[in-house]
Amino acid sequence: MPAATIKDVAREAGVSVASVSRALNGGRGVTAETGQRILEAAQRLRYVPHAAARMLITRRTNTVGALLPDLYGEFFSELIRGIDLAARSRGLHLLVSSSHDDAEAAAAALRAMQGRVDGLLLMSPHADADFLRQNLPQNLPTVLINTRLSGADYCALSVDNDGGARLMVEHLLSLGRRRIVFIQGPPGNRDATQRELGYRESLASHAPDSPMMMLRGDFSEESGYRAGHQVLAMRPRPDAVFAANDMMAIGCLAALREAGLRIPQDIAVGGFDDVPMARYVTPPLTTIQVHIAELGGQAMALLGEQLDHPDDVRAGSRRRVDAELVVRASSAAPSG
Amino acid sequence: MPAATIKDVAREAGVSVASVSRALNGGRGVTAETGQRILEAAQRLRYVPHAAARMLITRRTNTVGALLPDLYGEFFSELIRGIDLAARSRGLHLLVSSSHDDAEAAAAALRAMQGRVDGLLLMSPHADADFLRQNLPQNLPTVLINTRLSGADYCALSVDNDGGARLMVEHLLSLGRRRIVFIQGPPGNRDATQRELGYRESLASHAPDSPMMMLRGDFSEESGYRAGHQVLAMRPRPDAVFAANDMMAIGCLAALREAGLRIPQDIAVGGFDDVPMARYVTPPLTTIQVHIAELGGQAMALLGEQLDHPDDVRAGSRRRVDAELVVRASSAAPSG
DNA sequence: CTGAAAGCGCTTACAG
DNA sequence: CTGAAAGCGCTTACAG
Numbered sequence: 283m284p285a286a287t288i289k290d291v292a293r294e295a296g297v298s299v300a301s302v303s304r305a306l307n308g309g310r311g312v313t314a315e316t317g318q319r320i321l322e323a324a325q326r327l328r329y330v331p332h333a334a335a336r337m338l339i340t341r342r343t344n345t346v347g348a349l350l351p352d353l354y355g356e357f358f359s360e361l362i363r364g365i366d367l368a369a370r371s372r373g374l375h376l377l378v379s380s381s382h383d384d385a386e387a388a389a390a391a392l393r394a395m396q397g398r399v400d401g402l403l404l405m406s407p408h409a410d411a412d413f414l415r416q417n418l419p420q421n422l423p424t425v426l427i428n429t430r431l432s433g434a435d436y437c438a439l440s441v442d443n444d445g446g447a448r449l450m451v452e453h454l455l456s457l458g459r460r461r462i463v464f465i466q467g468p469p470g471n472r473d474a475t476q477r478e479l480g481y482r483e484s485l486a487s488h489a490p491d492s493p494m495m496m497l498r499g500d501f502s503e504e505s506g507y508r509a510g511h512q513v514l515a516m517r518p519r520p521d522a523v524f525a526a527n528d529m530m531a532i533g534c535l536a537a538l539r540e541a542g543l544r545i546p547q548d549i550a551v552g553g554f555d556d557v558p559m560a561r562y563v564t565p566p567l568t569t570i571q572v573h574i575a576e577l578g579g580q581a582m583a584l585l586g587e588q589l590d591h592p593d594d595v596r597a598g599s600r601r602r603v604d605a606e607l608v609v610r611a612s613s614a615a616p617s618g
Numbered sequence: 619m620p621a622a623t624i625k626d627v628a629r630e631a632g633v634s635v636a637s638v639s640r641a642l643n644g645g646r647g648v649t650a651e652t653g654q655r656i657l658e659a660a661q662r663l664r665y666v667p668h669a670a671a672r673m674l675i676t677r678r679t680n681t682v683g684a685l686l687p688d689l690y691g692e693f694f695s696e697l698i699r700g701i702d703l704a705a706r707s708r709g710l711h712l713l714v715s716s717s718h719d720d721a722e723a724a725a726a727a728l729r730a731m732q733g734r735v736d737g738l739l740l741m742s743p744h745a746d747a748d749f750l751r752q753n754l755p756q757n758l759p760t761v762l763i764n765t766r767l768s769g770a771d772y773c774a775l776s777v778d779n780d781g782g783a784r785l786m787v788e789h790l791l792s793l794g795r796r797r798i799v800f801i802q803g804p805p806g807n808r809d810a811t812q813r814e815l816g817y818r819e820s821l822a823s824h825a826p827d828s829p830m831m832m833l834r835g836d837f838s839e840e841s842g843y844r845a846g847h848q849v850l851a852m853r854p855r856p857d858a859v860f861a862a863n864d865m866m867a868i869g870c871l872a873a874l875r876e877a878g879l880r881i882p883q884d885i886a887v888g889g890f891d892d893v894p895m896a897r898y899v900t901p902p903l904t905t906i907q908v909h910i911a912e913l914g915g916q917a918m919a920l921l922g923e924q925l926d927h928p929d930d931v932r933a934g935s936r937r938r939v940d941a942e943l944v945v946r947a948s949s950a951a952p953s954g
Numbered sequence: 955c956t957g958a959a960a961g962c963g964c965t966t967a968c969a970g
Numbered sequence: 971c972t973g974a975a976a977g978c979g980c981t982t983a984c985a986g
Contacts, residue, residue, distance in 0.1 A: 340980085
């Protein structure tokens with residue numbers, strides 16, 4: 283037997299469908315007594331309003347879409363969880379889509395979401411200004427997460443990579459380290475670039491005499507390991523390494539320890555991300571923690587505001603999620 | 619300006635809406651020439667069919683729902699990724715919902731999905747037979763993932779915990795270990811119980827003379843650490859530890875090493891899950907790997923079959939995803 | 955307060 | 971091949 287419709291409820295309660303609709307949507311415009319009768323009838327029939335019909339007439343889907351580059355790994359896991367929680371608390375459903383290999387696939391995913399969502403959370407390497415102009419349905423509330431976009435047409439939210447990196451450099455400097463080498467991430471990667479910028483800025487302003495030293499990496503543990511070997515060959519040897527992410531820091535740590543260096547006595551090591559593993563390597567890794575779930579939650583909050591007040595969207599509004607220094611054993615004063 | 623509708627396209631192309639619909643849905647029933655004209659008009663207007671209207675009339679949402687207990691952590695991260703990939707390859711959208719603290723919240727989430735999805739992937743601690751009968755919309759194709767349900771009314775998919783645990787025990791036995799202690803998971807946890815069962819079965823059938831030894835744990839690293847101390851106190855000391863999950867194995871490893879035991883020479887340690895960290899502890903952890911993404915993918919495949927052939931649903935069909943032994947340095951022959 | 959009716963944007967028999 | 975029309979299940983002015 284097919285699911286009950288509003289007609290069935292109306293018949294069961296002996297009223298019109300209009301009254302059923304009113305009773306079930308807040309109960310305004312019906313007497314308490316009719317309302318009660320309708321509610322009971324609906325319960326008896328296990329009536330659940332047909333979502334599509336409601337969407338069609340109200341032009342509201344009560345759903346938000348999340349377009350992400352991937353779902354795998356710590357970062358996305360936390361991000362989507364933050365989004366999910368915030369969406370649920372607003373009574374919104376969450377439609378996810380990820381793993382778009384190229385811009386065309388991302389565009390298709392974007393199109394496919396059209397009409398299914400009231401708003402969009404978008405994080406994509408393809409999301410430059412052109413792409414958005416081409417593919418984003420106009421008037422669809424959208425919040426950009428961690429995109430490289432600098433334009434002022436959309437709300438955007440990102441991690442404070444720059445500030446986080448500065449925290450790390452200042453921490454290392456405060457320990458008395460003066461020869462801090464930076465292991466870069468993949469060229470063109472936005473996070474990596476911003477973290478490097480923070481390193482440069484902080485060093486320039488707080489220790490103008492300290493040399494800026496860069497080693498190439500690609501975020502992989504292996505590249506960190508290789509960079510570790512390069513560090514070993516540098517003369518005079520750096521007294522601290524700051525890797526643009528934890529995995530490289532971990533690889534570097536391994537290379538340095540294999541060579542017999544004591545950490546942090548001989549050389550301090552810092553990373554970025556605070557992956558779960560950071561606490562488990564030997565010695566535990568000093569790093570920068572970002573509250574990713576909060577990133578997702580705040581993005582959802584921003585989107586929620588747009589949904590509630592479509593008129594005064596503060597397009598171009600930017601917000602950042604703070605990063606935080608987590609000191610562990612891999613960094614300490616040279617003496618001890 | 620509001621989004622273009624099928625009427626706009628019809629007017630633009632100078633045909634009826636019926637023809638537009640036919641042209642855009644496979645092009646059967648229109649001449650190539652008209653079809654072409656319609657396609658161009660649609661493109662010009664950036665026409666995207668209104669999803670809700672289509673759902674309403676076709677009774678198809680082209681969406682599947684995934685109800686999960688959580689989204690956080692390695693397991694769910696991989697699971698949802700496997701689901702997402704498989705869904706996309708079938709042209710299906712993915713609606714997710716998670717973190718239902720109690721049965722009532724899970725029920726509400728289930729109800730909210732009604733009418734929004736063509737099928738359901740369900741993994742929930744609350745999903746016992748009663749719960750499903752009460753809350754699952756009838757006739758909604760559903761695949762249960764890793765539920766404790768033994769009934770024969772639904773398709774179900776689960777991890778082969780039992781077989782995986784047997785692999786580990788057989789491995790340890792093959793190394794000559796004869797006193798293998800098992801660290802249990804949380805009481806009532808299905809995975810934990812099945813893994814323990816595998817331990818018992820395997821020991822009983824392959825080494826009936828070996829003692830069965832159980833220590834209580836709760837899947838946390840701390841509980842593994844505590845269990846490690848208990849292991850140290852046992853006389854004669856076990857020559858191998860099999861923890862019901864990796865985190866406990868890692869905690870146990872720490873306790874044993876702190877006490878000066880050599881691993882694996884003095885005692886071998888095995889875990890279950892193959893979390894990313896397993897490769898990074900010292901020594902790297904021997905464990906059981908489960909292809910979680912495959913679990914998600916296969917669940918989606920099972921659901922896809924039901925969607926394609928609603929008539930011959932093989933309700934009650936069970937399937938398991940294999941587990942695999944990954945040997946690392948934490949286990950080896952006692953000699954070295 | 956209540957109901958009849960229009961209409962949201964589609965698809966699909968049904969005629970022509 | 972093509973179009974007019976019905977209808978999917980709702981909500982919401984509009985009357986009464």
